[in-house]
Amino acid sequence: MKKLSLALIILILSTTVTAISLTVGVYDNKPLSYIEDGExxxxxxxxxxxxxxxxxxxxxxxxxxxxNLMKKIQNSNIDMIIVLGKTKKRELFIKYPSEPFFTNWGVIYSNNHNIDSILDLKNKKVAVLKDDIYFISENGIKRLSEKMNLNIKFYEFNSYSDVINAVKKHICDAGVVNRIYNVNTNDVYKTPVVFLPIEIFFGFSKNISNSIIHRIDSNLNKWKNDNSSIYYTLFQKYIFKESFIPYWIKNTLKITFIVIMVLSINSAIFYFLLKKSTKTLKKKNQELDAYNNELNAINEELEESYNNIENLNFKLIQLIKTMSKLRISSSFDEFYEELLRTAIYLIPEADYGSIIYINSSKNYWKFLSAYGHNFKLLKNISYAAGHVPLEEKIKIVNNNIIENEKIEMDEESYNLLKEASKPIKETMIYEIKLKENQWINFCLDIDKNSNKNFSEESKELLRVFANLARAFWNQKIFYENIKESYINLANKLAFIAEEYDDITGEHIYRVAKYSKFIAEKLNLNKELIEKIYLYAPLHDIGKILVDKSMALSKVT
Known part of the structure; x- marks a missing residue:
């Protein structure tokens, strides 16, 4: 008896010792984690x-x-953080299960309707959650701002609630939250800008046993593969509070309920009908399960279609904005820089790019714009013998295009090209014919370490950008020719008018210099100052209509 009692005591003590207790860090991230009424x-x-x-x-x-929670888990003051994205830096002090419990991405809210793309955030003030993965990760908003030279000024806050309040109070122009954060949309607007899809995990301290993490993976994997599990019950409760039920399903449910009631009443009288009714009900339940699975599949397809439409609308908006900048008064550098930047932003595989003018009759190259590469060095390349496009087309060049150019360029140009260029895995080139012996090469590059390849959709998008490049070139050349003709005519008329005044020699040219000086003091734009300087000599054009002997006669 004593031995039995001793065994029971040892069993109880061992159970107490091995019981697992975890300290869980929670922060405001509704509907994933929050406190409500102290719970x-x-x-x-x-x-x-x-x-x-x-x-x-x-x-x-x-x-x-x-x-604060990130500091606590790093110092092993807590055992886990309830909602956490995975980064290489965090993996240094955090253990992650293999199984994520959710997928999320970042969205932008603003206090006006003027933000349609990430480019519209240039020079803006943006609120972010301090240490948030959508802010600090390699592909987060901070890194995107640096890559695209957007010069965004970031304001860091301790919660998503503070981020949204900063936007509402106009402390910031926009704010970054995750896609399901419960935002009160009064005074703020959800923009079409989305970025950085990530998987969400439970994050554990490095001191936590791997057996605990294994149990997390086991339970999540089991529940996610069972549509009737607690996982999907909670998902329905917090993520989709109101399910869409088609009218015909509601009618089916009503009819089923009536059938059940009738059969239940009659079951007390007719035992045989009870068995038959039970069989009918099982069949109906199976049909409802099938309908439910079908609805889930339809909802997934609708969500995918909606995301595709949103992405297409976003690209159309960016193309329309680029086309609106197709003004002949813009310089080649300004327009082609904006065109290339937009192309790389909208074509997901592209990391770098360049636009090159080629005169094959003179063996002449000129880089009109470059993104990612060293544009200052590339502008010094002017000679590339042997590389002559034969027909207008899109082509894909695999491996390192720089090595492919070695046999077609002089040594000096090749060395400049090699020094200025990023390592490239694949290049998509649209060879655009302007006229005989004159071409524009629109090039988009994939980084050497990338696992992406250009899609057919990306080829079609490049075709659109190439047509814009050609249209602007033709308009600009035509405009410059007309402008030069006007300037020549103006100079000749001014020279004729000067013949009517032999006393104040070169008077018209002094007027031009003084006019330019005054325009500069008035801080007019450079284009207007140039026009004032060119056309100021025409101020005496009326002298041409006066008899020359009268205009030159001395007043007595």
Missing amino acids: YKGFAVDLIKQIAEEENWSLTFQYDTFT
């Missing part, structure tokens, strides 16, 4: 509670800012 709630919170109940774990929750 910890959210999709992620209820998931970990359910897992803890299954595994007989004890949970203690700590609420704090995201930044």
Whole structure:
């Protein structure tokens, strides 16, 4: 008897010792994690509670800012953070399960309707969550701003709620939150700008046993493969609070309910009909399950179609904006820089690019614009013998295009090209014919370390940008020819008018210089100053209509 009692005591003590207790960090990220009426709630919170109940774990929750929680888990003051994206830097001090519990991405909210693309954030003030993955990661908003020279001024806050309030109060022009954050849309607007899709995990301290993480993976994997599991119940509760049920399904449910009621009443009288009714009900339930699965598939297809339409609309808006900048008063550098930047932004595979003018009769090259490469060095290349396009087309050049050019360029030009260019895996080139012996090469490059390749859709987009490049070139050349003719005519008329005044020699040219000086002091734009200087000599054009002997006669 004593031995039995001793065994029971040892068993109880061992169970107590091995019981697992976890300290869980929670921050404001509704509907994934939040506090309401003093209770910890959210999709992620209820998931970990359910897992803890299954595994007989004890949970203690700590609420704090995201930044403070990251410091605590790094110092092993807490065991896990409830909602966390994965980065290489975080993996240095955080263990991640293999199984994510959600997929998310960043969205932009603004206090006006003027932001349609990430380019519209140039020189703007943007609110972000401090240490948020959508802010600090390699492909986050901060890195995008640096890559695209947007000069965004970032304001860091401790919660998504503070981010949205900063936008509402016009402290910032826009704010970054995740796609499902519960935003009160009064005074703020959801823009079409989305970026950085990521998987969301439970994040654990490095001190946590791998067996705990294995149990997390096991439960999540089991639940996600079962449509009737607690995972999908919680997903429905927090992520999609109102399901879309077609009218015909509601009618089917009503009819089914009536059938069930009738059969239930008659079952007390007719035992035989009870068995038959049970069989009918099972069949109806199977049909409803099939309908439910079909609806889920349709909803997924609709969501994918909606995302594709949003992406297409976004690209159309950017193309329309670029076309609106097709003004003959713009310089070649200004227009082609904007055109190339937009092309790289809209064509997802492209990392770098360049636009090159080629005169094959003179073996002459000129880089009109470049993105990612060293444009200052590329502008010094003017000679590239042997590279003559034969017909207008799109072509894909694999491996390193720089090595392919070696046999067609002089040594000096080749060395400049090699020094100025980024390492390239694949280049898509549209050879655009302007006229005989004159071409424009529109080039988009994929980085050497990328695993992407250009798609057929990207080829069609490049064709649109190439046509814009050709249209602007032709308009600009025509405009410059007309402008030169006007200037020549103006100079000749001014010279004729000067013949009517032999006293104040070169008077018209002094007027031109003084006019330019005054225009510069008035801070007029350079284009207008140039026009004033060119046409100021015409101020005495009226002298041509006066008899020359009268105009030159001395007053007595």
